[in-house]
Amino acid sequence: MCARETEAQRDSLITFSEVMLMSTFIELKKNLKKDMTGFPEIRMAITGDCATQHLATAVAGAAYEYGLNMSVFDADYDEIRAQITDPSSELYENRPEVVLIDMCTEKLYADFCNLSANERKNFADDKINQMAGYWEMLLSNAKCKVLQFNFPERDDRVFGNYANSIDASFIFQQRKLNLVLMEEAAKHPGVYIIDLNSLQSRVGVERFCDSKLYFAARMPYSTEILPDIAEELMKVIVAMRGCIKKCVVLDLDNTLWGGVIGDDGLEGIQVGELGIGRAFREFQVWLKELKKRGILLAVCSKNDEDKAKEPFEKHPEMVIRLEDIACFVANWEDKASNIKYIRETLNLGMDSFVFIDDNPFERNLVRELIPDITVPEMPEDPAEYLNYLKGLNLFETVAFSAEDAGRTDQYRAEAQRTKVRESFGSYEDYLKDLQMEAYAGPFDKFHYPRIAQLTQRSNQFNLRTVRYTQEEIEALAADDSYITLYFTLKDRFGDHGLVSVVIMKKEDGYAFVDTWLMSCRVLKRTMEDYIVNTIVSTAKSSGFNEIRAEYLPTAKNSMVKDIYKEKGFTETEPGKYICKVDEYKVRDTYIKP
């Protein structure tokens, strides 16, 4: 359930600061009394050097809005060191899936002031060593992810503007610390920085904190900002759980350019230097950056297709080109039907779509007919599109790999394959013609990020939906009690890259399939058969004559509920399967190793 933006913003919120105000602290607090039956549970721990009780309340209340039943262990005041360094602490006893470290700038400043002038120059370096030490202890003592607040900037103005040239000034060291936090987080998979400093700079210090609350109760955040902080945390937490946006569906006229292509013609539409065209051009630059990050762009426009495509092909100032669009739909059907068509073509969950259209009628229609899709209420002035959409922070993610950048090409190749498929008499002929080649190998360090990312993202073809961080994947690869496999696939139209992951645990007398997931892009190419063949042969060569497997149902993975049965495994009890290696019949595929 990530549809909160859509609901909360129906009341036409326009300016940036208003967007941030979704629920009040009191509303979040009241959520805790609501019925959460059926919500997935999540355990979080918070430890801080300030009063964290209200933050804990706000996060648990915000979790309800995302359809999660969150239990929070809120450690006592200023116990970070004790809770993290002692493996038998209450924090570890609570087996948190997520640990938040809440260190406040006020405390940081107090520490800084206790140092001599010489020590101050090394303040950021010393602090980051301490913090990275905490992270490493947490990661090794608990199977958890770590969320770390960075430090909202406060300049004590002791040196005035000259503080920027003084490495022993507080603001110098604090900014450096925020920078090295990013560098260290990049080296620690499983650690995620929550950018409170960015939040504070958006809303201003006045709104962000209430000094008397810190003096009276050691609360570094104002009551009014707690929902925003909770929101930032929840966005990262749901992204960890695989709930992320993967595709932006774009209207064209007055959304991607000013004017109406059908009326104004190629020379008349505004993009680039003409009229208000700079706003649209800048918007396109941003969309292209999203595309480079791996977000798919699709077009859904009420237009004749050739007219709609013309600006992409011929307009010199268009930033987005046809090859940037994974799926292009322009016709006179209603937009909800067209979006459903795009969804089927790209094979993604509806809740991973964002629909951007300047027309309130279309927005409402799509919201009405497709409840899961996110439809931002766009500002009237195209000059505000960008700030508004950036403010919503719709594209939170917890992983990035080199393959992301090429995702659009893969989907475009898929669209071509679909066209070829239509021209073949039989599906088998088509599969033969694809000239598919696969590779299977144990996890290696080159692929750790992509493997971890797939375990985070895959929802549909995922038998047990176990999520792994990159660090956990590394540990599995090195662990002799596991058999790990990744699969790549290519064909004559292009390379799909890494499409499937299998993890088997060596048990006494059998191998247990802990994880099997596959990208839906390569469904029904006999890749499933190739993988099962490989699972069986790999188990055999590791000395096992029995494989056990399991299907754990989620809201999204019903497509694979019978796959083990279909591939020749025997169901022993509901959702549990067994396969005797020497009785297994190797399945036919159209894939060459």
Place this chain on the structure above:
Amino acid sequence: MSREEILSKVNDVFHDVFDDDSIVVVESTTADDVEDWDSLMHITLISEIESAFGMKFQMKDVVGMKNVGEMLDIIEKAVS
């Protein structure tokens, strides 16, 4: 805004903060009279009254108010 109006609005804030519409606070009400009015609730109450009346308490008010009557004195002064 009259003192009565202020008191009525303060009661609304109490209902909201404590999520209990049966609470009735009067001038002489203290923290001991309201179940759950602990130091944490006090902070929430302060913030919510501030936003309800569009005013700010000072720190001495946060730590020094002895009963609802004193709270009303401060609000009355700030909104007049």
